[in-house]
Amino acid sequence: MTMTLVLGATGNVGRQVVVQLTERGLPVRALARRPEQANLPGGVEVVPGDLSDVDSLRAALRGVDSVFLMWPLISADPAQEIADTIAGSARRLVLLSSAAARSDSDDAISQVHRSVEKAIERTSLEWTFLQPHGFAANTLGWASQVREDGVVRGAYGPVYSTLIHEADMAAVAVTALTSDGHVGAKYDLTGAAALTQVEQVRVIGEVIGRQTRWEEVSREAARELLLERIPAKYADAMLDAFARLAGREPDRPTTTVEDVTGVPARTFAQWVADHAAEFGPAER
Ligand SMILES: NC(=O)c1ccc[n+]([C@@H]2O[C@H](COP(=O)([O-])OP(=O)(O)OC[C@H]3O[C@@H](n4cnc5c(N)ncnc54)[C@H](OP(=O)(O)O)[C@@H]3O)[C@@H](O)[C@H]2O)c1
Known part of the structure; x- marks a missing residue:
């Protein structure tokens, strides 16, 4: 082997x-x-x-x-x-x-x-x-705010993304590593559906059983929050990407995960369920 x-x-x-x-x-x-x-x-x-x-x-x-x-x-x-x-x-x-x-x-x-x-x-x-495209795991950057008071502060809340579960990217990778027919392919990978950042925060709350909401802040304030986690040039590139997408219709999710692996991409709600512990305990 x-x-x-x-x-x-x-x-x-x-x-x-x-x-x-x-x-x-x-x-x-x-x-x-x-x-x-x-x-x-x-x-x-x-x-x-x-x-x-x-x-x-x-x-x-x-x-x-x-x-x-x-x-x-x-x-x-x-x-x-x-x-x-x-x-x-x-x-x-x-x-x-x-x-x-x-x-x-x-x-x-x-x-x-x-x-x-x-x-x-x-x-x-x-x-x-x-x-x-964007990883669902990026939203773990909100975990401390979700645990704190459920209010997620950021910029460009109405911008859509098609967040993908890491297990789906890995499934495509493992298929390409272990079977023929994938040489020279450039796979355009997305999750199951496009959701705005505001909707993503709502789904997190629904799945973990807590009150959550998005709070729009200025780009500068959002940048400061990002700098706690990622280098400045990545934070700026990310905010520039959101700015380019602002006001645009959502991209259609691709079917590549299913085309390659035979199994549809997991939903964002499934991803949150798999990571619920990282967002903290449910309210009693
Ligand atoms: N986040 C997104 O939305 C997004 C979208 C598209 C593409 N991407 C790309 O996906 C990649 C990130 O993947 P990920 O989220 O799976 O990774 P990740 O969770 O950020 O983990 C980083 C990994 O890199 C390893 N690493 C760091 N420095 C290293 C070094 N000098 N030598 C060897 N290994 C090193 C770390 O291993 P140790 O620390 O244990 O050694 C760790 O396993 C990036 O290239 C990013 O640009 C991300």
């Missing part, structure tokens, strides 16, 4: 890729910067490594046939060296990229993902790119 190396194995999507490969009885090696804290399923080989240290990646690639790669670095500068190093050992690669890679925008997120994709396209790897 072929060995798959999973990068970002402690993150939202990579952890699910590890779980789903393990459930299929397939050998998995996970790369983590702090293996002792990785908390991955038993039977998974966890090796120390850092994408900024190509030697550690080379060591982790020994005996590996397939790779799940996500890009955690702010810069794409080492992308070609990393892509060539992977191509030196493995045959197949699934990249967690972003729908931003397809946009014509020059923001930081789009540029990094486009550069990483181009670096991989220059190798001999049999690649598949996952190009998801």
